[in-house]
Amino acid sequence: MANWIGNDAVRKSRAVKGAETEPITVSISDAQNLLSVGRSTVFKLLKSGELSSFRCGRRRLIVLNSIREYVESRARCCD
Secondary structure, three states, X not given: OOOOOOOHHHHHOOOOOOOOOOOOEEXXXXXXXXXXXXXXXXXXXXXXXXXXXXXXXOEEEEEHHHHHHHHHHHHHHOO
16 A cells, blocks of 8 residues: 555654654544545544544544555545
8 A cells, every 4th residue: 555644744743843753643634634635524424434543631533544445445436
């Protein structure tokens, strides 16, 4: 799989600055940037179950692998 998650949104979301590992989760805002969609679209994808998330305190974090799976499934159906 190509490493398409390499933009600033993901780099800024790292919990440990300068860490060499890729984050496991991203914020709603980061998901918007990664998918190039609006906030309401991200929430629709969450509500439909196409993206996985959980709450950590008051924040909602989206599982990065669910974003990858969503993009791959969309790419397969549109080929």
